[in-house]
Amino acid sequence: MSQKPSRPKARLPRGFRDREAGEIAAERTLIETIRRVYESYGFSPLETPAFEYTDALGKFLPDVDRPNEGVFSLKDDDEQWLSLRYDLTAPLARYVAENFQTLPKPFRRYQVGPVWRNEKPGPGRFREFTQFDADTVGSNSPAADAELLMMVCDALEALGLKRGEYVVKVNSRKLLDGVLQAANVEPARRGAVLRAIDKFDRLGEGGVRALLGEGRKDESGDFTKGAGLNNEQITSIMTLFAGAGAIAELDQNLAEDIAAIQALASRSGYAEDRITFDAGIIRGLEYYTGPVFEAQLRFPVTNEAGETVVFGSVAGGGRYDDLVARFTGQQVPATGISIGVSRLLAALRSRGLTGKDQPLIVVLAMGDTARSFAAARELRAAGFRAEAYVGTKKVPDQLKYADKHGAALVVMEGDDERAGGKIAIKDLKRGAEVAKTVETRAEWVGARAAQETVERDRLVEKVRDILAPKA
């Protein structure tokens, strides 16, 4: 009868994370900074729901042969399949198709929010993450592409990145196809070849050559089959990476969109040190039809394992002229770029970008809760972040609580203070310094470290004084 109930294990689904105060604050400043830049360009915000009809996202229905293929799906009670959005571009296409007549064209919008992918998570890769997208729908002009790239540069600089710490790279699908054609790559092998080239960053020239040819073994000894090209074809493709001048040797028609974007950017003050051609940029295979972009960080970052790595891509995008046509039958040119907020945040936090929380003040409960509420309310009215302790513990534990909660100051108004019309303010950070030199408990307890007692009606004034930035 009194069997021990089987308790659920407190655990998170893999690939999902809890995010705590520090990270939330940092992400908030990051998002607000980008938002400010994008709005200053005249982009309008848009929000769409987490769920869409699966077919509207352009996925196959998750039934027998393709169960959930990469997306989280469920059947609604009307038997229709719903999926969590896996990016912000597919919902945008749906929105544009649904509201086409009333939208100004070009329609320029930004959207930030979480997206979900039902894939195997890895280091720095999650099944729920935040993207910050900007897209221009209804213009096939390179001006639309160039504007997005410049805007991303501005956003990165607004976040404190210096020239040379980031670069926005541009490539073109047309150009890649031209190169493959010139190397006599059969169309059936196009995908495998592009995927191999895409791994240049991670695997280097040797790894890419192996994947273009027979294949390669990974660190666990597992073998990956290659694209099966011959040496001549491999060499021909690899010369593309030989130098920055490679583009000049290619058919100018294939490269004209890149050239136009670069010319516009450079005449607007965004030279090759910021927006540049790179033949190694692939960006997936599915829907891009023209130029593709990727923003990369160039400074080393220390990861959780303490290793120094070059962080790489923090944003990507490109031109997709067929997405809206899926709904309307009408071709609508569109281009967009998406910032991986979580990735960018991880990179910037390692260099000290943190959201600045206002210091917290905790008013201890010492006999008269209404009075501690009053003190906290007074501090809040003066613009401080202040809380009155609402637990049931005694003073030593309340101080521990304040410590753990990251409070800067503690306010105490006990019987002694109250009797004299006074109130005590303790500076926890200074107190922690003092504690280092203390040997015995009696000494520590008696010291009342870093604590001052002032007239009750000078509370706000004194707090302001203590928290004032030291000049």
Add this chain to the structure above:
RNA sequence: GCAGGCGUAGCUCAGCUGGUUAGAGCGCCGGAUUGUGGAUCCGGAGGUCGGUGGUUCGACCCCACCCGCCUGUACCA
């Protein structure tokens, strides 16, 4: 999906060639200390040893299968 590694307390881990009451540190709770954070000391709670089956007199330990986690790789809008 494929390959390799690993599952013991809330967390990090120890546990002899299989031997009977499964341990430590940290954290948590209580006390030494009616109202002052740290340090120290004492006490306490907390475990289906990932699961199932097998081998054995006996399994945390060996075997099989399953599940989960980690790493690499593949796929990735």
